[in-house]
Amino acid sequence: MSNMRLPVKPITYLFESAGICEKSCIEKCSCTAYAYNISTCMIWEGALLNIQQLPDGDPVGKVIHLRLAADEYQRLAGDEHQIRTKGNKWRVRVTVGVLVPAAGVILCLCICFSRGKLKRKGEQASSNDILFFDFNTEFHATSDEPINKDNLKRRGKKDVELPLFSYKSVLTATNNFSIANKLGEGGFGPVYKGKLFRGQEIAVKMLSKSSGQGLEEFRNETILIAKLQHRNLVRVLGCCIEQDEKILIYEYMPNKSLDFYLFDPTKKKMLNWETRIHIIEGIAQGLLYLHQHSRLRVIHRDLKPSNILLDSGMNPKISDFGMARIVEDNQTHANTRRIIGTYGYMSPEYAMEGLYSIKSDVFSFGVLLLEIVSGKKNTGFYNSESLNLLNYAWELWTTDQTLDLMDLIIGYPPSISILLRLVNVGLLCVQENPTDRPAMHDVVLMISNEHAPLPTPKKPAFVGGRIAMDRNSAVNMSAGVNNLLTISIMEPR
Template sequence: MSSMTKKPWLLFALLLIMSFYRACFSIVGDTLSPGHSLLESDTILSQGSKFELGFFKPGTSSKIYLGIWYKGFHEEIVWVANRENPLSHPSSSRLELSENGNLLLFEGSSEIPVWPTNLTFPQLNITEAVLGDDGNFVLRGRSNTSTIFWESFDHPTDTLLPGAKFRVINKVTGKPQQLISWKNSKDPAPGVFSERLNPNGSQQFLLEWNKSQIYWSSEVYNGTSLRSVSESTLIFDVSFVSSKNESERYFNYSLRNPSTLARYRIDQTGQIRILLWLPVASVWNTFWSTPTNISDVYALCGAFGVVQYPDNSSNPCECLEGFKPFSMEDNRLNDWSGGCVRKSPLQCENNTRANVKKDWFMKISNMRLPVYSKEYNLALNASRCELACMENCSCTAYAYNRSGCMIWEGALLNLQQLPYGGKIGQDIYLRLAAAEYPSTQAESGKKWKVWVAVLVPATGLILCLSICFSCKGRLKRKDQTGEIPSSYNLLLFDFDAEIHAINDEMNTNNNMKKREKDAELPLYSYESVLAATNNFSTVNKLGEGGFGPVYKAKLLRGQEIAVKILSKRSGQGIEEFRNETILIAKLQHRNLVRLLGCCIEQDEKILIYEYMPNTSLDFYLFDPTKKKMLGWETRIRIIEGIPQGLLYLHQYSRLRIIHRDLKPSNILLDSEMNPKISDFGMARIVGGNETQANTNRIVGTYCYMSPEYAMDGLYSIKSDVFSFGVLVLEIVSGRKNTSFYNNESLSHLRYAWELWRDD
């Protein structure tokens, strides 16, 4: 019997040592030496235990990747080696530092690496791989550790760590260096969003979709600060560095407090985010992000996908009617890069059935139109525009407005459903298969014969009765008033006489009847409005606000008036519209624009106002040349006139009115530059003794809103006073409130307070 069998404890000790040999041989602290391997169950830990390198599976995925993460935060991956070539066999996955000095990632028994560093060395065993406390994984010389042959910082994925150089041109590949987003939260494969530096030398960041469409750019770095990257110099130091011969240009940032954990990342939503670890709350917090509104990210929802409002929801995308997500699994992961596909093929794409039903167009209102329209034809009318799209099988949608006919071929990108009462969108007509036609309309089409048989006799009877009652009513009204009420001809009306009649003191009974009649807002025929504006000619267009375009009209007597067409998206019914306009028409003050009448015909809602020849205050106030026309005497007169109109609205009118949208564009100027408050589309009437109210629908312009209204929906007469205060600061300074956004003061209010505080 051998001595080994006589001493079994020696055999046990040897087996125990051998069982640990592989792990000890594979990993020694933060370094991987030549001939050694990193196995699936092993990790490399940086010297200060800040970063860890090893194999990981994102979420519940079965795919395996080699990556780096913050120690203790396995989900916060900052670098991935094989993002385009995942592994699938954990037991046979390994990272080796070969004798020729290269890092090689293998799977199974294959001798072809899944991922290599591809460096050429003249000698063997001259390198070692080390993970630093800055998160940089480097191949360096064994004898001279300052010699770096390869580093992960030169091959970033979606993250830029503090201290890393984000170069204009990658020194290894010779191509523009980029940060590329993950495909989704569970797949580190390259996504469609990327970031790079502007190659023209302007020291500017660019965000791109599909490496082709730039949808955001930062301000140019001025040598002292870069607000698009960091909004707090207390946390970050940022800089651009250029060599003397411009051979190397890069951006980097560092942390004032080295113990802070941070990462700069482009995520799957196409936004840049700076994430900070908050130890007190134990969360990663988004310290800064851009673009601020996710709807500004180009083609976020892919082909035929729509960004919904509000645009800050966790899943902001939906498919258009008649479409479905390209991949339900990607949809669950909030990955819309694949966009949406049709549920049913179009008729022109169906070659198997000759008698298949024709395609149709569905109207979608208040949309931000997609880019790259195929045609923009002024000559086509609405019907011919639809026909041009229908005859082209590649045409997927069309739109027709005053600018002409636009048609789109192929995928529709960058669609957004806009909020009503906010940004003004347009109508687009989407081509759909007959199978997607609404069932209620299809059923009604099948039963049209039955309805005709029933409705024709009934309609005839009702029509006869209506004519009889109408004639009787008209005769009765003629007996009482001596005239038959009808829509007036706008061209023949004399507004000067009407204004003088209201301003005169009248005491007779006839005059009292005239005053009572004037309380009812005059109605004008649509044909006469059309004639007065020359068919709403673009030559007569004065502008376009939040509630519709405004045109100048000329009457037969030579008088000029303003005609506003209210958008069909306003949500008001005819009765509500008429009641509100009659109430506003009762307001008579020299500092309020007078409402002269309205038109309610052919599904149109039109308001007639007195014409202000000097347009609006913002036309002069913010123009470098025209602002010289506003001398101090004129500015003081404007500042004094506006509160006179507000005081009347708040206290002395028969109705207590809160305007809710006081701003320079809503202050019109008459021929003598006197101010008149206009645009009561957002105004609200409160009770005689009430001074405030609440709403769930916040409307208006944010930079003029009082805090309690913008945040809580609470509006009062003080809301108008707050807006007036902002307006006064703009009139005095000649600068927009929003012009301070690139300044440390951020707004007029803070800037004025700083001046007051500093005497």
């Protein structure tokens, strides 16, 4: 029915299409109507309160789909032509008056046969209020569950279901987005800590109005990460879309991000060799899942220490999928005219030509690995003849001085061979030619198997001296907000 004022008190979800919304209503015995508008699915259970037929052309009017018994549908279909030709709007009101009691009868029958099920469904009506939502029992993520045909059939539509919360409840959870609750700020916008009535803590990420990222990145992250479940990927709990506000709700990571410790002279002592190796292995496993084992092949495109969050056990979780892209299983690379990333972590083919692939993520992982081993930023060599960390690591490797690369503040690793192996793998990942870089499957094997022989790395990308770099500028780049880059002019070296 069109041109309708929608009933009050819907249960809202974020779905990819109207078809999924319709299926969700059909599968619920208690569903009496549904409406879909721009990724938002509204479902009503029981009586339809305050529904109203509006005049044609009224901007408030929406389309609502009513659930009918078979005989009601046939009768309504027979009257449709007469209603349309005569334009008697009172007939529509009479029809709604008949349908609502009919829906009540259907609902009573459902209660008789599925009382327990309806009780659980009725509890979802409060899911719009984040303060009372129990993510531990109601969230469907199963990070360790294998993806197979039986599980997909059983889980069904829940793989793309994402709770939608009210802005008012999010505001209360974060104490009106107080400064005291602010955890940090990135290219997407500020992140705040929130607390629910049951004591559970959450992280609330807001889309800043001045952010270089917009609605496309927001939709990308919500839909994408809702489908990805792995122990080394951060878990998204829901979202909030009201007026101009666009908010993502994440699980709270008490130990913040990797860069909080790695580049701080005092805090980096908390990252001993065992912890650093554990973090490297976890990041590699997360990337392997994105590239090979998830149902969607995902290229992250913005892997860096600030996007690696640490839980209470210092387990790494890859976050921030706003820049991520999905590619086909048989697709080896893609191209973009909008080059956005973080200086020091972008692969040369992406920075120079806009070409990205799973090997672009491998390059970023190699930079990240070398930073974890050394405790130094790739771009932190301002007063050195070495242009960057890659250049410095290559010089030490070729002169058999690799031990000088390690972070001395935590001492020597339990085995020198472990350090040499990690540096070797890191240099393999940052080779200039993407075809020379190993896939993440090979990277995981090289890190975990201490006795497997490793290839000799070739010269990394972006290797050159400080003087040479000053003399020949490869690209003229204008830096955006929060280390985002846009490559505007390219010249031959």
